[in-house]
Amino acid sequence: MDNARIADTFDHIADLLEFTAANPFRVRAYRNGARTVRDLGEPAADILADENRKLTDIDGIGKDLAGKIAALVAGDRVPLLDELTAKVPESALAMMRIPGVGPKKAAALFKELGIATLDELRAACEAGRVRGLKGFGAKTEQTILAGLSLAEQADVRMLWAEADVEAQRVLAHLRGYPGVRELEMAGSYRRGRETVGDLDVLAVADDVDALMDHFGKLDDLDTVIGRGDTKMSVRLGSGVQIDLRVVPEESFGAALQYFTGSKDHNVAVRSLAKKEGLKINEYGVYRGDEYVAGRTEKDVYATLGLPLFPPEIREARREFDWAAAGELPKLIEADDIVGDLHMHTHATDGRASIEEMAAAAKKRGLRFIAITDHSKRVSMANGLDAARALAQWKEIDEINARADDGFLILKGIECDILEKGGMDLPDDVLAEADWVVASVHYGQNQPREQITERILGALENPHVSAIAHPTGRIVNRRKPYEVDLEAVFAAAKKHHKFLELNANPHRLDLDDVACAAAKDRGIPIVINTDAHSTEGLGVLRNGILQARRAGLTKQDVANARGWTQMKKLLGK
DNA sequence: GCCGTTTTCGGCCCGACTGTTTTCAGTCG
Numbered sequence: 276m277d278n279a280r281i282a283d284t285f286d287h288i289a290d291l292l293e294f295t296a297a298n299p300f301r302v303r304a305y306r307n308g309a310r311t312v313r314d315l316g317e318p319a320a321d322i323l324a325d326e327n328r329k330l331t332d333i334d335g336i337g338k339d340l341a342g343k344i345a346a347l348v349a350g351d352r353v354p355l356l357d358e359l360t361a362k363v364p365e366s367a368l369a370m371m372r373i374p375g376v377g378p379k380k381a382a383a384l385f386k387e388l389g390i391a392t393l394d395e396l397r398a399a400c401e402a403g404r405v406r407g408l409k410g411f412g413a414k415t416e417q418t419i420l421a422g423l424s425l426a427e428q429a430d431v432r433m434l435w436a437e438a439d440v441e442a443q444r445v446l447a448h449l450r451g452y453p454g455v456r457e458l459e460m461a462g463s464y465r466r467g468r469e470t471v472g473d474l475d476v477l478a479v480a481d482d483v484d485a486l487m488d489h490f491g492k493l494d495d496l497d498t499v500i501g502r503g504d505t506k507m508s509v510r511l512g513s514g515v516q517i518d519l520r521v522v523p524e525e526s527f528g529a530a531l532q533y534f535t536g537s538k539d540h541n542v543a544v545r546s547l548a549k550k551e552g553l554k555i556n557e558y559g560v561y562r563g564d565e566y567v568a569g570r571t572e573k574d575v576y577a578t579l580g581l582p583l584f585p586p587e588i589r590e591a592r593r594e595f596d597w598a599a600a601g602e603l604p605k606l607i608e609a610d611d612i613v614g615d616l617h618m619h620t621h622a623t624d625g626r627a628s629i630e631e632m633a634a635a636a637k638k639r640g641l642r643f644i645a646i647t648d649h650s651k652r653v654s655m656a657n658g659l660d661a662a663r664a665l666a667q668w669k670e671i672d673e674i675n676a677r678a679d680d681g682f683l684i685l686k687g688i689e690c691d692i693l694e695k696g697g698m699d700l701p702d703d704v705l706a707e708a709d710w711v712v713a714s715v716h717y718g719q720n721q722p723r724e725q726i727t728e729r730i731l732g733a734l735e736n737p738h739v740s741a742i743a744h745p746t747g748r749i750v751n752r753r754k755p756y757e758v759d760l761e762a763v764f765a766a767a768k769k770h771h772k773f774l775e776l777n778a779n780p781h782r783l784d785l786d787d788v789a790c791a792a793a794k795d796r797g798i799p800i801v802i803n804t805d806a807h808s809t810e811g812l813g814v815l816r817n818g819i820l821q822a823r824r825a826g827l828t829k830q831d832v833a834n835a836r837g838w839t840q841m842k843k844l845l846g847k
Numbered sequence: 848g849c850c851g852t853t854t855t856c857g858g859c860c861c862g863a864c865t866g867t868t869t870t871c872a873g874t875c876g
Binding site: 298299300301302303304305307308334335336337338339340374375376377378379380409410411412414415418462473475501502503504505506508518520533534536538541542543544545546548549554555556557558 | 848849850858859860861862863864865866867868872873874875876
């Protein structure tokens with residue numbers, strides 16, 4: 276079993292334990308364990324197989340969790356999981372996804388009324404049976420009915436790029452109220468997570484009530500979930516929840532730090548503060564009752580001797596180790612990228628011409644691009660055969676010859692790795708290209724060994740420059756194709772090839788953990804848009820956010836260098 | 848369930864808001 280599945284299992288155990296009213300700290304230990312395994316950066320099986328290392332050396336993994344990981348890796352059953360599964364039906368857990376229903380209420384519904392599915396819960400609410408339960412009332416019943424549809428569309432999180440549209444709209448609306456002195460989005464949106472659940476807005480305002488009234492006039496507002504002295508929550512027609520918090524000016528930095536999270540990052544910060552005899556909450560840093568800091572985030576971190584962490588790395592992974600060593604990486608910026616090496620034109624499934632793509636890229640400040648249309652195997656997209664590819668490259672030569680501004684268009688191709696192995700175009704054709712990205716489009720259901728073999732074969736081909744999407748990952752889709760990523764890393768390193776971080780918000784292949792692992796192994800990443808139109812070039816920022824979350828610097832990203840440098844890396 | 852320069856027990860981050868209570872538990876972030 277791989278790390279992701281082990282982590283899912285631990286999270287599932289935590290859900291079940293919560294439902295059975297287990298010790299909350301035991302629940303947290305499983306959640307911590309899940310996160311730790313998910314972020315490991317190498318297969319837990321490798322650590323187990325290494326007699327010089329122990330799983331228990333990892334922070335947060337004790338004897339018990341190490342034993343369960345070993346069992347899962349070996350494919351054995353975990354007795355605790357079987358025991359809990361026998362007690363709690365899967366469908367009952369779904370009740371905890373209803374806003375306002377947590378483990379206690381869900382368990383009460385299950386135990387007292389025998390409700391085990393969302394359908395049964397709806398019926399019970401409509402029959403007025405729920406309000407009779409201790410701790411429940413008519414209002415709770417209404418809340419449940421209203422929240423059922425949300426629970427049924429399990430785990431709908433927006434892509435960051437979609438959340439960004441809403442976020443900008445909300446910020447613009449709030450800025451329309453003149454009494455706003457500070458305004459900032461916090462939460463997972465600010466951390467640049469690939470998906471965002473809800474939006475958190477922080478504000479400092481002259482008149483809190485007036486700002487909240489103004490907030491209530493937001494377009495597309497569906498319901499006001501709650502409104503207090505400092506916090507107001509609303510839900511939009513699109514289902515997005517937005518929380519507005521208004522804080523005093525001297526608390527803005529503390530609140531921004533607090534509500535940006537992540538939760539785990541904050542727990543770690545608070546623990547550090549406690550050791551220093553300080554207390555941190557959303558209002559500031561306190562020594563006893565004395566306010567020490569809170570105006571800016573920088574002030575808050577400084578009281579603990581910590582640097583101002585970029586939001587993208589506040590995940591309680593390695594940022595505190597980096598800070599302690601004084602080695603906080605200077606994360607890559609969008610402006611550092613000087614070339615984009617994966618895009619399509621109307622020769623295949625793109626919508627613009629070579630020159631239109633080049634002009635758009637130039638406008639965005641790039642110095643070079645590679646045109647990488649599909650190869651012939653992708654017949655649906657009218658992929659290029661040898662003759663058409665060579666003709667396109669001739670055209671590119673002519674465009675480059677006419678150009679007088681130093682902008683360079685590389686002759687490229689996204690060449691398919693065939694189902695039976697090998698490339699879709701002959702070597703003598705690929706040899707004519709400046710840049711070849713190899714890609715698995717077909718036979719994605721093959722066994723792991725076979726897909727890995729195909730990719731390794733491509734990496735051995737002297738004309739291949741990069742693997743386009745090394746894991747076939749698509750955000751929000753559960754299963755990418757299965758590949759031995761460690762073997763791919765090793766081959767990429769050996770043959771001096773690049774791995775692509777596909778910046779399309781639906782793909783973001785590699786994920787941040789894989790991206791960090793590639794960095795650790797010294798494999799250069801290229802961040803490409805895979806654009807199919809001139810607007811498509813704009814998705815680059817999604818890739819940048821992903822790279823930043825992985826802790827990548829300018830030095831780790833190959834297309835932050837000029838093409839001459841990249842050619843050297845390829846050994847050309 | 849994990850952890851330890853107060854170390855094998857007793858802690859484990861902290862506060863707002865809601866609804867159901869009559870002083871607070873549950874939920875959320």
